[in-house]
Amino acid sequence: MHDAPSTKELVEAVKRFIDDTASPQLTGHAAFHARVASNVLSTLIRELEQRPEAESAERARLVTLLGAAPDTSLEDLNRDLCKRIQSGEMDLSTDGLLDHLKTTTIAQLSIDQPRYSGLALALQARG
Secondary structure: OOOOOOHHHHHHHHHHHHHHHHHHHOOHHHHHHHHHHHHHHHHHHHHHHHHHHHHHHHHHHHHHHHOOOOOOOHHHHHHHHHHHHHHOOOOOOOOOHHHHHHHHHHHHHHHHOOOOHHHHHHHHHHO
16 A cells, blocks of 8 residues: 655645745745745645646547547647647637637636636636
């Protein structure tokens, strides 16, 4: 049985140490760097929690939108999407494209900038 802590648990432990033990004892530039480190760890935790599902959903949307093979990589799907937009083959009038772009952006912001005011408005608009 493998009972070592998960990656998420390890990152959370380091974040707790920075937030609860180290930061309160720091001032000035060192305190600023501790806050930056804590924010980076928060982003990593959100990556671990949200990225797999977000990428899976993005991939499924792109397979449908592009009519691609189900085993096409997300990287290749995005490359194809960019080429089609750049060539004019697809634009915002293409069924499903705007929804895909909005959904993908919301998922990315939820990881990178969850307190961004525009994200709250976008989530509210999606209902």
